[in-house]
Amino acid sequence: MRYPKEVVLKDCQEAVIRPLEKADELRLRQFYAAVPEDDRWYMRYDVLDPAVIRKWIDGIGGGTVYSIVALCRDDIVAHASLHMRGYGCTSHVGRLRIMVLPDFRHKRLGTWMLLDLIQLAMEKGLRDLRADFVVGVEDAAIESAYKLDFFKKAVLEGYVKDPRGKRYDMMIMTKRLHKDWGDF
């Protein structure tokens, strides 16, 4: 993969996509601090905990997680990652996670980042990708995933709760990566 990659968003803003670097710790903390609390609630980790960010930074180059960030005027505005198990019955599956600042949603940035990780997954020889989204909360990401040929694999009804206790469906989306011939 060749980085940095320059992209132009729907509103003509320019962003640069590149791998997360060791020197990004402060920027990444600032990024997650700017993510609305309601969005952070649905993440797997407490990203306001500096130890969480430190662990991610320390994990760079470890081989099981590959993170990319999008920067606009030197600030991180999106973070996406590909998680690989590396062994066992799901070693052919990669899991995608993505977070985009609200001001940068619905501008194709999420699509560009997912596309980048899909290409990486193909280079890594993965055969399937999985991404989980909260319906009604992460609709922009779901929209991006559909554009990239992800399909709804399952819906876990009422599986997650918002901070006030209201339940939401979790959608599991998957994408098959073709090794050889495409669909054409």
Next chain:
Amino acid sequence: MSANPANEIVWPSRKGDVRIRSFCTPEEIRRCSFDRQFGTHAHYKSLYTRRESLEENAAQPDANVVVALAEGHHIIGFGVLAFPDPGERWSELGPGVMLEVKAIEICRGWRAAKIAPGVIQMMLTHPQIEAKIAYLVGYSWTWDLDGTQLSAQAYRQILIKLFEPFGFREYQTNEPNICLKPENIFMGRIGQNVPPELQNRFKWLRFGVSP
């Protein structure tokens, strides 16, 4: 054809020397034979299966049709650099601004002989190349994955390695056909004399926006 004119190089290969000739005229191409491997295979169809297609391209103004010749006048590879068709997104920068690598192909029997770099080199001998933006669009469904025994992703990497030494680099674009498959690729080469204003317009065009 005259021997070793200015628009011709001799390209050494594992299978012997090949003459690579640029700016071929339709008449010159007509005097050559066209390798039968440029045809329809089980899982692949060549970009051009008839010599006449090369002749038609060569007849276009400013088109650079390059042929690789073995055993005299036998075409075993070709490349076509020409202006994009009107109506295509890449023609919107204005007439004569962008040049498309419309085709590059080496017949199956000569694939491992590393002829393609010579074809690219001669395609880029276009006198206006430094004032133009050259580009290529790679659609994975047009690639000979069966003949090369490569995955689409590996074929994509080969394209990148092939064109990068000539100043091409991968660019992002939201052009719908390219976005259909993640392994598709768009590469561009911005000439040294392309003004910054035009480079910016190229950037907007790639993403279909106008500030």
